[in-house]
Amino acid sequence: MRLNFSQIFFFATIMGGLTLGIIDKTLPLLSTNSVQAMEASTSPSLQSTTWYISGWSGSPVPGSAPITLQFKDNRLMGTAGCNSFNGAYTSGEGNLTIDQALATTRKACAAEVMAQEQKFLQLLTQVTAYSIGDDGQLTLTYLKDGEQGSVTFIPASQYNALHNSQWQLVTMAGVEPITNEENSQGIPQIQFLGDRLAGTGGCNRLMGQFTIDGENLTIDERMASTMMACPEPLMNQEQQFIQALVNAQKYQILTSGELVIDYLMADKTEQLVFLPLMVDPQTQG
Known part of the structure; x- marks a missing residue:
């Protein structure tokens, strides 16, 4: 059975000075200032980061x-x-x-x-x-x-490899996305910046937040979007894409360059596969 510090201190007080003396040698008490100094030393500072x-x-x-x-x-x-x-x-x-x-x-x-x-x-x-x-x-x-x-x-x-990156969907659950012939941005895309996720579902703009813990990826289910109407097949695909994102579990960037996001759908693990998008430089007049 593991005892926390307060329990050890309590028992030491009951048992008397001998036990407390042992604790004083093995578990030295720290002043509030010392604890604060230790915490400050591990946090980032303006100039060292x-x-x-x-x-x-x-x-x-x-x-x-x-x-x-x-x-x-x-x-x-x-x-x-x-x-x-x-x-x-x-x-x-x-x-x-x-x-x-x-x-x-x-x-x-x-x-x-x-x-x-x-x-x-x-x-x-x-x-x-x-x-x-x-x-x-x-x-x-x-x-x-x-x-x-x-x-x-x-x-x-x-900072993580996903930050400051843009991706275009290649397959969702193994199926290639349909496109919007009237919209050059009809293929679903996502971009990561800081803790913000943005992009398009093929019809509407998407915005939300994400967190990363190792290979685990969590996308906040409270995603916001614009309210444009598109043909029904595109709207259905967009909803499936949003559901896939908010059910994200893990991610990896393959050596070939693709981003793969595992997501859970109906108790089955599926995958979103993306290719990177680059911002093309252009000459300014």
């Missing part, structure tokens, strides 16, 4: 590079989805100010990635504060046009 974006209004689109931050001494650096950037910052007691003169490289990527990149870089110069939560995530608070907003990041230790 690479941060990957995980939450931002508008469901950020994955770019050719993940959106990241690094703080070192008084310098800030990272990637904004396409280009790298760097600049100066000051911080103290939860306050954070990032210099407006951020320098960037000059690569060209897809139009939506470039637009998002500019929005993100402008956001950085409007940051006023930061905090690191018990879950290890970094939250930057910014003030834009008099309104407060926030963007969150996960530490590198929580």
Whole structure:
């Protein structure tokens, strides 16, 4: 039978000083400050961590590079989805100010990635504060046009191969998807960014959250979607696709590049198989 610490202490008190003396040697009591110091040493700090974006209004689109931050001494650096950037910052007691003169490289990527990149870089110069939560995530608070907003990041230790990736469905339960001839995005697609899942079911846009624990994948059943109407076969396929996602169990990325998600349907394990999608660079005028 295993005894917890409170039980050992209780028995030691009853048995007297001899037993308590033994416990003092084998299980030294720690002060509250010592425990807090130990906990703080295992949590990520602003300057010793690479941060990957995980939450931002508008469901950020994955770019050719993940959106990241690094703080070192008084310098800030990272990637904004396409280009790298760097600049100066000051911080103290939860306050954070990032210099407006951020320098960037000059690569060209897809139009939506470039637009998002500019929005993100402008956001950085409007940051006023930061905090690191018990879950290890970094939250930057910014003030834009008099309104407060926030963007969150996960530490590198929580980053996963699925993050900042896009996938297009190849088969669902061994069957190839049907397509929407009137919609070039008719084939179901998903993308992962931080703890956010987005994509299309072949007709409607999908949004939700996911968590990963080793090879286990859990997708929140409270997925949101737009309300467009499409031909019945596509609508049926979309519903099957959503049900497959929220019943996800495990995932693996094969050496050949496919993403395979095992899901449970009617007490039987089926598979979603995806091929990766890449954002194609384009020259900006």
